[in-house]
Amino acid sequence: MARKAVLALSTVLLLATSALTACSTEAPDSGKAGKGGSDGKITLGFAQVGAESGWRTANTKSVQDAAKKAGITLKFSDAQQKQENQIKAIRTFIQQKVDVIAFSPVVESGWDTVLKEAKDAGIPVILTDRAVDSKDTSLYKTFLGSDFVKEGRSAGEWLAKEYADEEGPVNIVELQGTTGSAPANDRRAGFAEIVEKDDKFKVVASQTGDFTRAKGKEVMQAFLKSHKDIDVLYAHNDDMALGAIQAIEEAGKKPGEDIKIISIDGIKDAFVAMTEGKINVVVECNPLLGDQLMDLTKKVADGQSVPPRVETEEGVFTQDQAAEALPTRQY
Ligand code: GZL
Numbered sequence: 001m002a003r004k005a006v007l008a009l010s011t012v013l014l015l016a017t018s019a020l021t022a023c024s025t026e027a028p029d030s031g032k033a034g035k036g037g038s039d040g041k042i043t044l045g046f047a048q049v050g051a052e053s054g055w056r057t058a059n060t061k062s063v064q065d066a067a068k069k070a071g072i073t074l075k076f077s078d079a080q081q082k083q084e085n086q087i088k089a090i091r092t093f094i095q096q097k098v099d100v101i102a103f104s105p106v107v108e109s110g111w112d113t114v115l116k117e118a119k120d121a122g123i124p125v126i127l128t129d130r131a132v133d134s135k136d137t138s139l140y141k142t143f144l145g146s147d148f149v150k151e152g153r154s155a156g157e158w159l160a161k162e163y164a165d166e167e168g169p170v171n172i173v174e175l176q177g178t179t180g181s182a183p184a185n186d187r188r189a190g191f192a193e194i195v196e197k198d199d200k201f202k203v204v205a206s207q208t209g210d211f212t213r214a215k216g217k218e219v220m221q222a223f224l225k226s227h228k229d230i231d232v233l234y235a236h237n238d239d240m241a242l243g244a245i246q247a248i249e250e251a252g253k254k255p256g257e258d259i260k261i262i263s264i265d266g267i268k269d270a271f272v273a274m275t276e277g278k279i280n281v282v283v284e285c286n287p288l289l290g291d292q293l294m295d296l297t298k299k300v301a302d303g304q305s306v307p308p309r310v311e312t313e314e315g316v317f318t319q320d321q322a323a324e325a326l327p328t329r330q331y
Pocket of ligand 1: 052053054055056129130145146183211236237238239264265285
């Protein structure tokens with residue numbers, strides 16, 4: 001009897017032990033959501049485009065200040081406007097097992113491979129400022145930023161109003177942003193959609209100034225040499241417009257009068273140029289995305305669902321509004 005009882009007892013014990021072992025051998029949750037660092041804080045890896053413009057430096061400061069305020073540990077990298085540097089940074093963040101990755105893709109294409117690596121590592125990705133052209137929207141949780149096509153349309157609509165009573169031709173030169181970037185592609189498309197409705201508008205030259213003042217000046221110098229009758233400059237950002245203003249003045253022409261200037265971003269220097277009559281209209285593009293980014297970071301780290309797209313509020317400012325608005329500008 002005793003032997004049977006011992007046998008039965010040991011069988012029960014064996015079953016109980018194996019059941020416990022089964023639970024504890026369950027793979028630890030490989031998902032990263034909401035795990036946080038050893039200090040319990042969320043770690044965000046942020047791969048920034050670079051420091052090419054006033055807009056970009058304001059965007060960087062907004063992200064850094066907001067991370068501090070939100071108690072989020074920020075790992076920040078500056079890609080100097082090179083896609084290979086951003087891809088390297090994202091791979092480093094994956095190795096460091098950050099909780100969330102956010103970045104502003106310098107160009108629209110070529111991201112699927114590295115975003116798949118982040119997805120396979122269970123690290124959610126947030127796109128900020130610029131978008132990617134990947135067909136697989138499962139590769140990122142959300143996009144936070146502006147509607148660049150709308151910005152281009154606003155620029156075109158101002159021009160159409162400004163020249164409503166003129167016969168034309170109205171000769172336009174265009175300083176495009178970084179080749180292949182979402183803002184350059186979309187601002188060009190939005191502007192073209194409007195000006196192509198009236199054939200008095202002629203885009204006689206269009207070339208990238210890479211969003212920088214230096215390149216904007218250089219390309220405007222070339223435009224002025226090859227086109228004697230330029231009426232309008234459409235610049236995809238303020239820094240290129242401000243560089244172009246130097247070229248226009250060095251050529252003995254009056255920016256804002258001889259050559260009207262439409263620009264995008266809304267940095268303080270552009271508002272100053274509007275008060276001086278050198279830029280005619282600025283379409284705002286808000287770089288202050290930091291707080292919204294940290295809110296989204298906390299949500300995706302916690303595995304919460306977020307909207308696929310979060311757009312920023314933006315306005316259009318003409319010369320007569322510049323003086324009053326200047327003191328309120330935050331970037
Ligand atoms: C737009 C942003 C652009 C700005 C430029 O959201 O990506 O890049 O318009 C900046 O000033 O360099």
